[in-house]
Amino acid sequence: MDSIQTPNGDAPKLSEWVKQVVPTETVLRHPPLLPSAMTSLLKDSEDRSLDETVELVEHDETTSARILLWANSASSGAVEGITDLKTAIMRVGVGSMVQITLLSKFKSFLTVPLKTYGISGEDFWMHAFATAVAAESIEADLSFRVSPECFVAGLVHDVGKIFIDRYQEVFASAPMDRIENGDGELARHQQEVDMYGLGHATIGASVARHWGFGPTVVDCLAHHHDTIDGNSPEVKVLQLANQIAKSIGRKGGGDLVDDELNQLLRSLQLDMHDYEKIRNRSRNKLTKLAGTLK
Template structure:
């Protein structure tokens, strides 16, 4: 199945006309700021959550789940946050707000929605592991960059479902990664993601990561951060595309970030533990 010239032009035209991608809510912007601030407290997070009844209810539901062993015994937000833990609570809130942002008024296949978000969660998680051994960015910033790096895919899936499916089916038919098909037609999720980052007034590092995470050496700035996300993305995708673990782009990124073969191998082992964690995280949020 091939995209016709008219279909390709239609996608480009419609992308240029999209105006109803929701703005970044104040609560989500504030939470993103908190996630990057190492000195924030549980009290600050609680005050932010209390402004959102839906978010408060979700945190209480998570805290009362069997996962945390409470089983409906707490109705206190303060207690719930203590049970969940500061770091996990921040990430749960951020992901919950993002899920809500792209859920209202749009239909997205449940299986594809789950796949996209699990990829985002896993990329953020392993990006944090890589960042923990590097001085250029914090673990939390790397997590946030990894979480948002493929937001362009989500926008395509939500706003252009027909064309998104055509591109994915074509990639599956050829047995190649979707990025290669996108690049043929000039409708990459990377540019859509960059546009979203600009629309949301996200810092420049997010714009660079979204646009260049497949070709980090082309980024005019923040190359170290972009390379961390490139490697994290490769690790997550390696279950379906193992060649990404050893391709030239990956080797160059490992060299530039001073990642030895031993360290790179440790991240591959780490992914085996991250996937069950991601499944649990998704089940808590959905």
């Protein structure tokens, strides 16, 4: 495996740099959606009235247009054209409306090439998108409820990579080596930890905390590359979603070897038959939603 090019001697430690950058970075001071709105969208969605829900998104033309598109798509079951947002939200349901809003808000933020990892902007976005969709698709086969926050955790789970990439760009002495894709995300995460003392999981958790996400999302991001024992059900759902997203992605494959995947599935009371069903469901929903997000 190629190593990451070591930053030059004058560079601050990654941990120190992250502490300074996260609160001051322009894009983090102005996240894709205000934390209060994100929290509001994720929680209490069943208690909120339809009018209040409409108010949260009606000022945003792009998101409103995408919700209307989804409501009018064949998959939503609409028989006649829907032109107003309230009817569209009633048609798609508040849960799907929240998901489309989050996807819409984060799409441009997460479509960013990561040179250090050799990942194109499109591939980085598609992995985030697919992990969110897979996280949501798992619940139907579980015998217990998991937090709807797994969807957003899936969407932003690798956000820490943006910071490692930026740090490398600013401080590494040229030419910068790339981390080999072939060794998988888990190996790359370990490489980050070995090199810097922290990886994209820890950085992502501090970004999520800064954005105002609750403990479930922060915990999911912090532990998504930990070994399976001792993790919360939500972390396990995110780990499985990450694996599914990889397996249905452009390059295929996944980070977990068969034993690890079987252990993870067993810990969620699932088997390989369920896994294949979830993969198919995720792939179908991804295809349908991708059309809405164009």
